[in-house]
Amino acid sequence: MRRAKLWHSLQTAGYTDIDFVGTQSDGGGCNPGYSYDFDHEGHGGFSATGIAANNQLPPWLSTARPDVVLMHLGTNDMWGGYIPLADKLNAFTKLIGQMRAQNAAMKIIVAQIIPISASACSTCPADVVALNNALPSWASGLGTSQSPIVLADLWTGYDAIADNVDGIHPNDTGFRKMAEAWYPVLAKVLGGSTPPTTTPPTTSPTTAPPAGTCTATYRVASQWADGFQGEVTVSNGSSSVSSGWTATFTFVNGQKVSQAWNATVTQPGATVTARNADWNGRVAAGGTATFGFLASSSGTNTTPATTCVLTTG
Structure with missing residues:
Protein backbone atom coordinates (compact mmCIF):
# COMPACT_ATOMS: atom_id res chain seq x y z
CA MET A 1 0.00 0.00 0.00
CA LEU A 190 14.64 13.33 -8.92
CA GLY A 191 16.03 16.72 -9.74
CA GLY A 192 15.01 19.31 -7.22
CA SER A 193 12.93 21.21 -9.75
CA THR A 194 9.33 22.07 -9.11
CA PRO A 195 7.07 19.60 -10.95
CA PRO A 196 4.13 20.78 -13.02
CA THR A 197 1.18 21.85 -10.91
CA THR A 198 -2.47 21.50 -11.67
CA THR A 199 -4.69 24.55 -11.97
CA PRO A 200 -6.58 25.14 -8.72
CA PRO A 201 -10.37 25.09 -8.82
CA THR A 202 -11.88 28.37 -9.96
CA THR A 203 -15.28 27.87 -8.33
CA SER A 204 -15.92 28.70 -4.71
CA PRO A 205 -17.57 26.24 -2.34
CA THR A 206 -21.33 26.49 -2.55
CA THR A 207 -22.05 25.21 0.94
CA ALA A 208 -20.20 26.58 3.96
CA PRO A 209 -20.18 24.53 7.15
CA PRO A 210 -20.88 26.00 10.56
CA ALA A 211 -17.94 27.80 12.13
CA GLY A 212 -15.62 25.65 14.20
CA THR A 213 -16.27 22.39 12.37
CA CYS A 214 -12.84 22.32 10.74
CA THR A 215 -9.48 22.54 12.49
CA ALA A 216 -6.01 22.50 10.96
CA THR A 217 -2.76 21.48 12.64
CA TYR A 218 0.54 22.73 11.19
CA ARG A 219 3.92 21.16 11.93
CA VAL A 220 7.49 21.26 10.62
CA ALA A 221 8.43 17.66 9.83
CA SER A 222 12.10 18.39 9.10
CA GLN A 223 14.30 21.43 8.56
CA TRP A 224 17.66 22.25 6.99
CA ALA A 225 19.77 25.39 6.42
CA ASP A 226 17.64 27.04 3.74
CA GLY A 227 14.40 25.12 3.78
CA PHE A 228 12.03 22.76 5.49
CA GLN A 229 9.30 20.17 5.04
CA GLY A 230 5.91 21.14 6.44
CA GLU A 231 2.73 19.17 7.05
CA VAL A 232 -0.84 20.24 7.70
CA THR A 233 -3.58 17.95 9.01
CA VAL A 234 -7.17 18.98 8.39
CA SER A 235 -9.71 17.55 10.86
CA ASN A 236 -13.43 17.26 10.21
CA GLY A 237 -15.13 18.13 13.49
CA SER A 238 -18.61 18.22 12.00
CA SER A 239 -21.22 15.47 11.94
CA SER A 240 -21.20 15.25 8.14
CA VAL A 241 -18.85 13.85 5.52
CA SER A 242 -17.04 16.63 3.67
CA SER A 243 -16.86 16.84 -0.11
CA GLY A 244 -13.81 19.11 0.01
CA TRP A 245 -11.63 21.30 2.19
CA THR A 246 -9.43 24.38 2.02
CA ALA A 247 -6.61 25.25 4.44
CA THR A 248 -5.01 28.70 4.70
CA PHE A 249 -1.98 30.11 6.50
CA THR A 250 0.25 33.17 6.15
CA PHE A 251 4.03 33.11 6.47
CA VAL A 252 5.68 36.05 8.25
CA ASN A 253 9.36 35.34 7.50
CA GLY A 254 9.34 35.24 3.70
CA GLN A 255 8.99 31.45 3.43
CA LYS A 256 8.02 30.23 -0.05
CA VAL A 257 6.43 26.89 -0.94
CA SER A 258 8.29 25.18 -3.79
CA GLN A 259 6.23 22.00 -4.13
CA ALA A 260 3.40 20.17 -2.42
CA TRP A 261 1.66 16.81 -2.39
CA ASN A 262 -1.84 15.61 -1.48
CA ALA A 263 -3.22 19.12 -2.13
CA THR A 264 -3.26 21.87 -4.75
CA VAL A 265 -1.28 24.72 -3.20
CA THR A 266 -1.05 28.33 -4.34
CA GLN A 267 0.98 31.16 -2.83
CA PRO A 268 0.71 34.49 -4.67
CA GLY A 269 2.29 36.36 -1.74
CA ALA A 270 2.74 35.48 1.91
CA THR A 271 -0.58 33.65 2.17
CA VAL A 272 -0.71 29.97 1.26
CA THR A 273 -3.98 28.36 0.20
CA ALA A 274 -4.25 24.57 -0.06
CA ARG A 275 -7.25 22.82 -1.59
CA ASN A 276 -7.85 19.09 -1.42
CA ALA A 277 -6.67 16.83 -4.22
CA ASP A 278 -9.41 15.17 -6.27
CA TRP A 279 -9.10 11.98 -4.22
CA ASN A 280 -8.89 13.19 -0.60
CA GLY A 281 -11.62 15.81 -0.29
CA ARG A 282 -14.04 13.31 1.20
CA VAL A 283 -13.29 13.28 4.93
CA ALA A 284 -15.56 11.39 7.28
CA ALA A 285 -16.98 13.02 10.40
CA GLY A 286 -14.17 12.87 12.95
CA GLY A 287 -11.67 12.00 10.19
CA THR A 288 -8.56 13.76 8.91
CA ALA A 289 -6.69 14.51 5.71
CA THR A 290 -3.02 15.48 5.54
CA PHE A 291 -0.95 17.30 2.94
CA GLY A 292 2.73 18.14 2.90
CA PHE A 293 5.02 20.63 1.21
CA LEU A 294 8.61 21.78 0.78
CA ALA A 295 9.44 25.44 1.32
CA SER A 296 12.42 27.76 1.45
CA SER A 297 13.34 29.74 4.55
CA SER A 298 16.07 32.15 5.57
CA GLY A 299 16.72 31.13 9.16
CA THR A 300 13.70 32.26 11.14
CA ASN A 301 10.73 29.99 10.52
CA THR A 302 7.81 31.13 12.65
CA THR A 303 4.91 28.67 12.77
CA PRO A 304 1.88 30.32 11.14
CA ALA A 305 -1.68 30.13 12.44
CA THR A 306 -3.62 27.80 10.16
CA THR A 307 -7.33 27.75 9.45
CA CYS A 308 -9.50 25.52 7.31
CA VAL A 309 -12.98 25.33 5.82
CA LEU A 310 -14.96 22.23 4.87
CA THR A 311 -17.25 21.91 1.88
CA THR A 312 -20.31 19.73 2.37
CA GLY A 313 -23.14 18.67 0.13
Missing part, protein backbone atom coordinates in the same frame (compact mmCIF):
# COMPACT_ATOMS: atom_id res chain seq x y z
CA ARG A 2 2.84 2.46 0.77
CA ARG A 3 4.13 2.04 -2.81
CA ALA A 4 0.68 2.76 -4.20
CA LYS A 5 0.38 5.89 -2.04
CA LEU A 6 3.86 7.06 -3.03
CA TRP A 7 3.12 6.45 -6.71
CA HIS A 8 -0.12 8.42 -6.42
CA SER A 9 1.63 11.33 -4.70
CA LEU A 10 4.22 11.45 -7.48
CA GLN A 11 1.57 11.39 -10.19
CA THR A 12 -0.54 14.03 -8.43
CA ALA A 13 2.50 16.31 -8.11
CA GLY A 14 3.30 16.01 -11.83
CA TYR A 15 5.99 13.32 -11.85
CA THR A 16 4.22 11.36 -14.58
CA ASP A 17 7.30 9.85 -16.26
CA ILE A 18 8.31 7.70 -13.28
CA ASP A 19 8.60 3.93 -13.73
CA PHE A 20 8.65 1.73 -10.62
CA VAL A 21 10.84 -1.29 -11.41
CA GLY A 22 11.66 -4.61 -9.77
CA THR A 23 11.37 -8.35 -10.17
CA GLN A 24 8.30 -8.43 -7.91
CA SER A 25 4.73 -7.31 -8.56
CA ASP A 26 1.78 -7.04 -6.22
CA GLY A 27 -0.62 -7.25 -9.16
CA GLY A 28 -2.67 -4.35 -7.81
CA GLY A 29 -3.63 -6.39 -4.79
CA CYS A 30 -3.71 -3.48 -2.35
CA ASN A 31 -6.66 -1.96 -4.29
CA PRO A 32 -6.25 1.67 -3.10
CA GLY A 33 -8.97 2.99 -5.38
CA TYR A 34 -6.66 4.42 -8.05
CA SER A 35 -4.22 2.96 -10.56
CA TYR A 36 -0.52 2.64 -9.75
CA ASP A 37 2.66 0.89 -10.90
CA PHE A 38 2.78 -2.64 -9.42
CA ASP A 39 6.53 -3.35 -9.84
CA HIS A 40 8.85 -3.40 -6.83
CA GLU A 41 11.76 -5.25 -5.21
CA GLY A 42 10.27 -5.81 -1.76
CA HIS A 43 10.89 -9.28 -0.31
CA GLY A 44 9.03 -10.18 2.86
CA GLY A 45 11.14 -11.77 5.57
CA PHE A 46 14.52 -10.94 3.99
CA SER A 47 17.28 -9.32 6.06
CA ALA A 48 19.97 -6.90 4.93
CA THR A 49 22.71 -9.17 6.25
CA GLY A 50 21.19 -12.17 4.49
CA ILE A 51 20.78 -10.40 1.15
CA ALA A 52 24.39 -9.21 1.33
CA ALA A 53 25.85 -12.56 2.44
CA ASN A 54 24.01 -14.49 -0.29
CA ASN A 55 24.66 -11.92 -3.04
CA GLN A 56 20.97 -11.78 -3.86
CA LEU A 57 20.95 -8.15 -4.96
CA PRO A 58 23.05 -8.22 -8.20
CA PRO A 59 20.61 -10.36 -10.24
CA TRP A 60 17.69 -8.22 -9.07
CA LEU A 61 19.58 -5.11 -10.16
CA SER A 62 20.55 -6.52 -13.56
CA THR A 63 16.91 -7.37 -14.26
CA ALA A 64 15.32 -4.14 -13.02
CA ARG A 65 18.17 -1.70 -13.87
CA PRO A 66 17.02 1.14 -11.58
CA ASP A 67 18.38 4.69 -11.61
CA VAL A 68 17.13 5.38 -8.07
CA VAL A 69 16.89 2.87 -5.21
CA LEU A 70 14.67 3.30 -2.17
CA MET A 71 15.98 1.03 0.59
CA HIS A 72 14.04 0.24 3.76
CA LEU A 73 16.13 -2.59 5.22
CA GLY A 74 17.11 -3.73 8.68
CA THR A 75 13.84 -4.74 10.33
CA ASN A 76 14.53 -8.44 9.93
CA ASP A 77 18.09 -7.98 11.21
CA MET A 78 16.74 -6.88 14.60
CA TRP A 79 15.26 -10.11 15.95
CA GLY A 80 16.90 -11.46 19.07
CA GLY A 81 19.46 -8.67 19.22
CA TYR A 82 22.26 -11.00 18.15
CA ILE A 83 23.44 -9.25 14.95
CA PRO A 84 25.96 -6.51 15.84
CA LEU A 85 25.32 -3.02 14.51
CA ALA A 86 28.65 -3.14 12.67
CA ASP A 87 27.51 -6.22 10.74
CA LYS A 88 24.32 -4.46 9.67
CA LEU A 89 26.25 -1.42 8.46
CA ASN A 90 28.78 -3.63 6.68
CA ALA A 91 25.89 -5.35 4.90
CA PHE A 92 24.49 -1.96 3.88
CA THR A 93 27.93 -0.96 2.57
CA LYS A 94 28.23 -4.13 0.49
CA LEU A 95 24.77 -3.55 -1.00
CA ILE A 96 25.73 0.03 -1.93
CA GLY A 97 28.81 -1.30 -3.73
CA GLN A 98 26.67 -3.78 -5.66
CA MET A 99 24.26 -1.00 -6.66
CA ARG A 100 27.12 1.11 -7.98
CA ALA A 101 28.61 -1.85 -9.81
CA GLN A 102 25.37 -2.06 -11.77
CA ASN A 103 25.08 1.74 -12.21
CA ALA A 104 27.93 4.02 -11.20
CA ALA A 105 25.53 6.97 -11.00
CA MET A 106 22.98 5.23 -8.81
CA LYS A 107 20.98 7.58 -6.59
CA ILE A 108 20.30 5.85 -3.28
CA ILE A 109 17.73 6.76 -0.63
CA VAL A 110 18.16 4.84 2.63
CA ALA A 111 15.42 4.84 5.23
CA GLN A 112 15.86 5.39 8.92
CA ILE A 113 13.47 2.53 9.46
CA ILE A 114 10.08 2.49 11.17
CA PRO A 115 10.00 1.48 14.85
CA ILE A 116 9.16 -1.94 16.28
CA SER A 117 7.20 -2.20 19.52
CA ALA A 118 8.69 -3.83 22.60
CA SER A 119 5.67 -6.14 22.83
CA ALA A 120 6.66 -7.66 19.48
CA CYS A 121 10.39 -7.84 20.24
CA SER A 122 11.84 -6.66 23.54
CA THR A 123 15.32 -5.89 22.19
CA CYS A 124 14.20 -4.35 18.91
CA PRO A 125 13.25 -0.76 19.87
CA ALA A 126 16.73 0.09 21.14
CA ASP A 127 18.39 -1.67 18.20
CA VAL A 128 16.26 0.24 15.69
CA VAL A 129 17.26 3.52 17.35
CA ALA A 130 20.93 2.48 17.28
CA LEU A 131 20.78 1.71 13.55
CA ASN A 132 18.92 4.91 12.70
CA ASN A 133 21.33 7.00 14.77
CA ALA A 134 24.32 5.43 13.00
CA LEU A 135 23.03 6.01 9.48
CA PRO A 136 23.81 9.76 9.07
CA SER A 137 27.56 9.35 9.60
CA TRP A 138 27.58 6.10 7.60
CA ALA A 139 25.84 7.77 4.65
CA SER A 140 28.08 10.85 4.87
CA GLY A 141 31.19 8.71 4.68
CA LEU A 142 29.97 6.62 1.74
CA GLY A 143 28.13 9.13 -0.44
CA THR A 144 29.71 10.61 -3.57
CA SER A 145 28.72 13.43 -5.92
CA GLN A 146 28.09 10.90 -8.69
CA SER A 147 26.20 8.47 -6.50
CA PRO A 148 24.76 10.31 -3.50
CA ILE A 149 23.25 8.56 -0.50
CA VAL A 150 20.46 10.49 1.20
CA LEU A 151 18.36 9.49 4.18
CA ALA A 152 14.60 9.43 4.51
CA ASP A 153 13.41 9.67 8.11
CA LEU A 154 10.59 7.15 8.38
CA TRP A 155 11.04 6.80 12.15
CA THR A 156 10.13 10.26 13.43
CA GLY A 157 6.41 10.66 14.01
CA TYR A 158 5.70 6.96 13.48
CA ASP A 159 4.03 5.11 16.37
CA ALA A 160 5.08 1.46 16.69
CA ILE A 161 1.71 0.54 18.21
CA ALA A 162 -0.84 2.90 16.62
CA ASP A 163 0.69 2.76 13.13
CA ASN A 164 1.38 -1.00 13.02
CA VAL A 165 -1.08 -3.89 13.02
CA ASP A 166 1.12 -6.07 15.22
CA GLY A 167 3.90 -3.82 16.45
CA ILE A 168 5.91 -4.63 13.29
CA HIS A 169 3.90 -4.38 10.07
CA PRO A 170 2.26 -1.08 9.05
CA ASN A 171 -1.47 -0.52 8.99
CA ASP A 172 -3.03 1.96 6.55
CA THR A 173 -1.98 4.94 8.68
CA GLY A 174 1.54 3.56 8.81
CA PHE A 175 1.62 3.11 5.04
CA ARG A 176 0.47 6.71 4.60
CA LYS A 177 3.18 8.01 6.92
CA MET A 178 5.83 5.99 5.11
CA ALA A 179 4.75 7.32 1.72
CA GLU A 180 4.68 10.87 3.04
CA ALA A 181 8.22 10.48 4.44
CA TRP A 182 9.57 9.00 1.19
CA TYR A 183 8.00 11.56 -1.13
CA PRO A 184 9.89 14.83 -0.41
CA VAL A 185 13.26 13.09 -0.34
CA LEU A 186 12.53 11.26 -3.59
CA ALA A 187 11.25 14.45 -5.23
CA LYS A 188 14.49 16.21 -4.32
CA VAL A 189 16.61 13.35 -5.67
Whole structure:
Protein backbone atom coordinates (compact mmCIF):
# COMPACT_ATOMS: atom_id res chain seq x y z
CA MET A 1 0.00 0.00 0.00
CA ARG A 2 2.84 2.46 0.77
CA ARG A 3 4.13 2.04 -2.81
CA ALA A 4 0.68 2.76 -4.20
CA LYS A 5 0.38 5.89 -2.04
CA LEU A 6 3.86 7.06 -3.03
CA TRP A 7 3.12 6.45 -6.71
CA HIS A 8 -0.12 8.42 -6.42
CA SER A 9 1.63 11.33 -4.70
CA LEU A 10 4.22 11.45 -7.48
CA GLN A 11 1.57 11.39 -10.19
CA THR A 12 -0.54 14.03 -8.43
CA ALA A 13 2.50 16.31 -8.11
CA GLY A 14 3.30 16.01 -11.83
CA TYR A 15 5.99 13.32 -11.85
CA THR A 16 4.22 11.36 -14.58
CA ASP A 17 7.30 9.85 -16.26
CA ILE A 18 8.31 7.70 -13.28
CA ASP A 19 8.60 3.93 -13.73
CA PHE A 20 8.65 1.73 -10.62
CA VAL A 21 10.84 -1.29 -11.41
CA GLY A 22 11.66 -4.61 -9.77
CA THR A 23 11.37 -8.35 -10.17
CA GLN A 24 8.30 -8.43 -7.91
CA SER A 25 4.73 -7.31 -8.56
CA ASP A 26 1.78 -7.04 -6.22
CA GLY A 27 -0.62 -7.25 -9.16
CA GLY A 28 -2.67 -4.35 -7.81
CA GLY A 29 -3.63 -6.39 -4.79
CA CYS A 30 -3.71 -3.48 -2.35
CA ASN A 31 -6.66 -1.96 -4.29
CA PRO A 32 -6.25 1.67 -3.10
CA GLY A 33 -8.97 2.99 -5.38
CA TYR A 34 -6.66 4.42 -8.05
CA SER A 35 -4.22 2.96 -10.56
CA TYR A 36 -0.52 2.64 -9.75
CA ASP A 37 2.66 0.89 -10.90
CA PHE A 38 2.78 -2.64 -9.42
CA ASP A 39 6.53 -3.35 -9.84
CA HIS A 40 8.85 -3.40 -6.83
CA GLU A 41 11.76 -5.25 -5.21
CA GLY A 42 10.27 -5.81 -1.76
CA HIS A 43 10.89 -9.28 -0.31
CA GLY A 44 9.03 -10.18 2.86
CA GLY A 45 11.14 -11.77 5.57
CA PHE A 46 14.52 -10.94 3.99
CA SER A 47 17.28 -9.32 6.06
CA ALA A 48 19.97 -6.90 4.93
CA THR A 49 22.71 -9.17 6.25
CA GLY A 50 21.19 -12.17 4.49
CA ILE A 51 20.78 -10.40 1.15
CA ALA A 52 24.39 -9.21 1.33
CA ALA A 53 25.85 -12.56 2.44
CA ASN A 54 24.01 -14.49 -0.29
CA ASN A 55 24.66 -11.92 -3.04
CA GLN A 56 20.97 -11.78 -3.86
CA LEU A 57 20.95 -8.15 -4.96
CA PRO A 58 23.05 -8.22 -8.20
CA PRO A 59 20.61 -10.36 -10.24
CA TRP A 60 17.69 -8.22 -9.07
CA LEU A 61 19.58 -5.11 -10.16
CA SER A 62 20.55 -6.52 -13.56
CA THR A 63 16.91 -7.37 -14.26
CA ALA A 64 15.32 -4.14 -13.02
CA ARG A 65 18.17 -1.70 -13.87
CA PRO A 66 17.02 1.14 -11.58
CA ASP A 67 18.38 4.69 -11.61
CA VAL A 68 17.13 5.38 -8.07
CA VAL A 69 16.89 2.87 -5.21
CA LEU A 70 14.67 3.30 -2.17
CA MET A 71 15.98 1.03 0.59
CA HIS A 72 14.04 0.24 3.76
CA LEU A 73 16.13 -2.59 5.22
CA GLY A 74 17.11 -3.73 8.68
CA THR A 75 13.84 -4.74 10.33
CA ASN A 76 14.53 -8.44 9.93
CA ASP A 77 18.09 -7.98 11.21
CA MET A 78 16.74 -6.88 14.60
CA TRP A 79 15.26 -10.11 15.95
CA GLY A 80 16.90 -11.46 19.07
CA GLY A 81 19.46 -8.67 19.22
CA TYR A 82 22.26 -11.00 18.15
CA ILE A 83 23.44 -9.25 14.95
CA PRO A 84 25.96 -6.51 15.84
CA LEU A 85 25.32 -3.02 14.51
CA ALA A 86 28.65 -3.14 12.67
CA ASP A 87 27.51 -6.22 10.74
CA LYS A 88 24.32 -4.46 9.67
CA LEU A 89 26.25 -1.42 8.46
CA ASN A 90 28.78 -3.63 6.68
CA ALA A 91 25.89 -5.35 4.90
CA PHE A 92 24.49 -1.96 3.88
CA THR A 93 27.93 -0.96 2.57
CA LYS A 94 28.23 -4.13 0.49
CA LEU A 95 24.77 -3.55 -1.00
CA ILE A 96 25.73 0.03 -1.93
CA GLY A 97 28.81 -1.30 -3.73
CA GLN A 98 26.67 -3.78 -5.66
CA MET A 99 24.26 -1.00 -6.66
CA ARG A 100 27.12 1.11 -7.98
CA ALA A 101 28.61 -1.85 -9.81
CA GLN A 102 25.37 -2.06 -11.77
CA ASN A 103 25.08 1.74 -12.21
CA ALA A 104 27.93 4.02 -11.20
CA ALA A 105 25.53 6.97 -11.00
CA MET A 106 22.98 5.23 -8.81
CA LYS A 107 20.98 7.58 -6.59
CA ILE A 108 20.30 5.85 -3.28
CA ILE A 109 17.73 6.76 -0.63
CA VAL A 110 18.16 4.84 2.63
CA ALA A 111 15.42 4.84 5.23
CA GLN A 112 15.86 5.39 8.92
CA ILE A 113 13.47 2.53 9.46
CA ILE A 114 10.08 2.49 11.17
CA PRO A 115 10.00 1.48 14.85
CA ILE A 116 9.16 -1.94 16.28
CA SER A 117 7.20 -2.20 19.52
CA ALA A 118 8.69 -3.83 22.60
CA SER A 119 5.67 -6.14 22.83
CA ALA A 120 6.66 -7.66 19.48
CA CYS A 121 10.39 -7.84 20.24
CA SER A 122 11.84 -6.66 23.54
CA THR A 123 15.32 -5.89 22.19
CA CYS A 124 14.20 -4.35 18.91
CA PRO A 125 13.25 -0.76 19.87
CA ALA A 126 16.73 0.09 21.14
CA ASP A 127 18.39 -1.67 18.20
CA VAL A 128 16.26 0.24 15.69
CA VAL A 129 17.26 3.52 17.35
CA ALA A 130 20.93 2.48 17.28
CA LEU A 131 20.78 1.71 13.55
CA ASN A 132 18.92 4.91 12.70
CA ASN A 133 21.33 7.00 14.77
CA ALA A 134 24.32 5.43 13.00
CA LEU A 135 23.03 6.01 9.48
CA PRO A 136 23.81 9.76 9.07
CA SER A 137 27.56 9.35 9.60
CA TRP A 138 27.58 6.10 7.60
CA ALA A 139 25.84 7.77 4.65
CA SER A 140 28.08 10.85 4.87
CA GLY A 141 31.19 8.71 4.68
CA LEU A 142 29.97 6.62 1.74
CA GLY A 143 28.13 9.13 -0.44
CA THR A 144 29.71 10.61 -3.57
CA SER A 145 28.72 13.43 -5.92
CA GLN A 146 28.09 10.90 -8.69
CA SER A 147 26.20 8.47 -6.50
CA PRO A 148 24.76 10.31 -3.50
CA ILE A 149 23.25 8.56 -0.50
CA VAL A 150 20.46 10.49 1.20
CA LEU A 151 18.36 9.49 4.18
CA ALA A 152 14.60 9.43 4.51
CA ASP A 153 13.41 9.67 8.11
CA LEU A 154 10.59 7.15 8.38
CA TRP A 155 11.04 6.80 12.15
CA THR A 156 10.13 10.26 13.43
CA GLY A 157 6.41 10.66 14.01
CA TYR A 158 5.70 6.96 13.48
CA ASP A 159 4.03 5.11 16.37
CA ALA A 160 5.08 1.46 16.69
CA ILE A 161 1.71 0.54 18.21
CA ALA A 162 -0.84 2.90 16.62
CA ASP A 163 0.69 2.76 13.13
CA ASN A 164 1.38 -1.00 13.02
CA VAL A 165 -1.08 -3.89 13.02
CA ASP A 166 1.12 -6.07 15.22
CA GLY A 167 3.90 -3.82 16.45
CA ILE A 168 5.91 -4.63 13.29
CA HIS A 169 3.90 -4.38 10.07
CA PRO A 170 2.26 -1.08 9.05
CA ASN A 171 -1.47 -0.52 8.99
CA ASP A 172 -3.03 1.96 6.55
CA THR A 173 -1.98 4.94 8.68
CA GLY A 174 1.54 3.56 8.81
CA PHE A 175 1.62 3.11 5.04
CA ARG A 176 0.47 6.71 4.60
CA LYS A 177 3.18 8.01 6.92
CA MET A 178 5.83 5.99 5.11
CA ALA A 179 4.75 7.32 1.72
CA GLU A 180 4.68 10.87 3.04
CA ALA A 181 8.22 10.48 4.44
CA TRP A 182 9.57 9.00 1.19
CA TYR A 183 8.00 11.56 -1.13
CA PRO A 184 9.89 14.83 -0.41
CA VAL A 185 13.26 13.09 -0.34
CA LEU A 186 12.53 11.26 -3.59
CA ALA A 187 11.25 14.45 -5.23
CA LYS A 188 14.49 16.21 -4.32
CA VAL A 189 16.61 13.35 -5.67
CA LEU A 190 14.64 13.33 -8.92
CA GLY A 191 16.03 16.72 -9.74
CA GLY A 192 15.01 19.31 -7.22
CA SER A 193 12.93 21.21 -9.75
CA THR A 194 9.33 22.07 -9.11
CA PRO A 195 7.07 19.60 -10.95
CA PRO A 196 4.13 20.78 -13.02
CA THR A 197 1.18 21.85 -10.91
CA THR A 198 -2.47 21.50 -11.67
CA THR A 199 -4.69 24.55 -11.97
CA PRO A 200 -6.58 25.14 -8.72
CA PRO A 201 -10.37 25.09 -8.82
CA THR A 202 -11.88 28.37 -9.96
CA THR A 203 -15.28 27.87 -8.33
CA SER A 204 -15.92 28.70 -4.71
CA PRO A 205 -17.57 26.24 -2.34
CA THR A 206 -21.33 26.49 -2.55
CA THR A 207 -22.05 25.21 0.94
CA ALA A 208 -20.20 26.58 3.96
CA PRO A 209 -20.18 24.53 7.15
CA PRO A 210 -20.88 26.00 10.56
CA ALA A 211 -17.94 27.80 12.13
CA GLY A 212 -15.62 25.65 14.20
CA THR A 213 -16.27 22.39 12.37
CA CYS A 214 -12.84 22.32 10.74
CA THR A 215 -9.48 22.54 12.49
CA ALA A 216 -6.01 22.50 10.96
CA THR A 217 -2.76 21.48 12.64
CA TYR A 218 0.54 22.73 11.19
CA ARG A 219 3.92 21.16 11.93
CA VAL A 220 7.49 21.26 10.62
CA ALA A 221 8.43 17.66 9.83
CA SER A 222 12.10 18.39 9.10
CA GLN A 223 14.30 21.43 8.56
CA TRP A 224 17.66 22.25 6.99
CA ALA A 225 19.77 25.39 6.42
CA ASP A 226 17.64 27.04 3.74
CA GLY A 227 14.40 25.12 3.78
CA PHE A 228 12.03 22.76 5.49
CA GLN A 229 9.30 20.17 5.04
CA GLY A 230 5.91 21.14 6.44
CA GLU A 231 2.73 19.17 7.05
CA VAL A 232 -0.84 20.24 7.70
CA THR A 233 -3.58 17.95 9.01
CA VAL A 234 -7.17 18.98 8.39
CA SER A 235 -9.71 17.55 10.86
CA ASN A 236 -13.43 17.26 10.21
CA GLY A 237 -15.13 18.13 13.49
CA SER A 238 -18.61 18.22 12.00
CA SER A 239 -21.22 15.47 11.94
CA SER A 240 -21.20 15.25 8.14
CA VAL A 241 -18.85 13.85 5.52
CA SER A 242 -17.04 16.63 3.67
CA SER A 243 -16.86 16.84 -0.11
CA GLY A 244 -13.81 19.11 0.01
CA TRP A 245 -11.63 21.30 2.19
CA THR A 246 -9.43 24.38 2.02
CA ALA A 247 -6.61 25.25 4.44
CA THR A 248 -5.01 28.70 4.70
CA PHE A 249 -1.98 30.11 6.50
CA THR A 250 0.25 33.17 6.15
CA PHE A 251 4.03 33.11 6.47
CA VAL A 252 5.68 36.05 8.25
CA ASN A 253 9.36 35.34 7.50
CA GLY A 254 9.34 35.24 3.70
CA GLN A 255 8.99 31.45 3.43
CA LYS A 256 8.02 30.23 -0.05
CA VAL A 257 6.43 26.89 -0.94
CA SER A 258 8.29 25.18 -3.79
CA GLN A 259 6.23 22.00 -4.13
CA ALA A 260 3.40 20.17 -2.42
CA TRP A 261 1.66 16.81 -2.39
CA ASN A 262 -1.84 15.61 -1.48
CA ALA A 263 -3.22 19.12 -2.13
CA THR A 264 -3.26 21.87 -4.75
CA VAL A 265 -1.28 24.72 -3.20
CA THR A 266 -1.05 28.33 -4.34
CA GLN A 267 0.98 31.16 -2.83
CA PRO A 268 0.71 34.49 -4.67
CA GLY A 269 2.29 36.36 -1.74
CA ALA A 270 2.74 35.48 1.91
CA THR A 271 -0.58 33.65 2.17
CA VAL A 272 -0.71 29.97 1.26
CA THR A 273 -3.98 28.36 0.20
CA ALA A 274 -4.25 24.57 -0.06
CA ARG A 275 -7.25 22.82 -1.59
CA ASN A 276 -7.85 19.09 -1.42
CA ALA A 277 -6.67 16.83 -4.22
CA ASP A 278 -9.41 15.17 -6.27
CA TRP A 279 -9.10 11.98 -4.22
CA ASN A 280 -8.89 13.19 -0.60
CA GLY A 281 -11.62 15.81 -0.29
CA ARG A 282 -14.04 13.31 1.20
CA VAL A 283 -13.29 13.28 4.93
CA ALA A 284 -15.56 11.39 7.28
CA ALA A 285 -16.98 13.02 10.40
CA GLY A 286 -14.17 12.87 12.95
CA GLY A 287 -11.67 12.00 10.19
CA THR A 288 -8.56 13.76 8.91
CA ALA A 289 -6.69 14.51 5.71
CA THR A 290 -3.02 15.48 5.54
CA PHE A 291 -0.95 17.30 2.94
CA GLY A 292 2.73 18.14 2.90
CA PHE A 293 5.02 20.63 1.21
CA LEU A 294 8.61 21.78 0.78
CA ALA A 295 9.44 25.44 1.32
CA SER A 296 12.42 27.76 1.45
CA SER A 297 13.34 29.74 4.55
CA SER A 298 16.07 32.15 5.57
CA GLY A 299 16.72 31.13 9.16
CA THR A 300 13.70 32.26 11.14
CA ASN A 301 10.73 29.99 10.52
CA THR A 302 7.81 31.13 12.65
CA THR A 303 4.91 28.67 12.77
CA PRO A 304 1.88 30.32 11.14
CA ALA A 305 -1.68 30.13 12.44
CA THR A 306 -3.62 27.80 10.16
CA THR A 307 -7.33 27.75 9.45
CA CYS A 308 -9.50 25.52 7.31
CA VAL A 309 -12.98 25.33 5.82
CA LEU A 310 -14.96 22.23 4.87
CA THR A 311 -17.25 21.91 1.88
CA THR A 312 -20.31 19.73 2.37
CA GLY A 313 -23.14 18.67 0.13
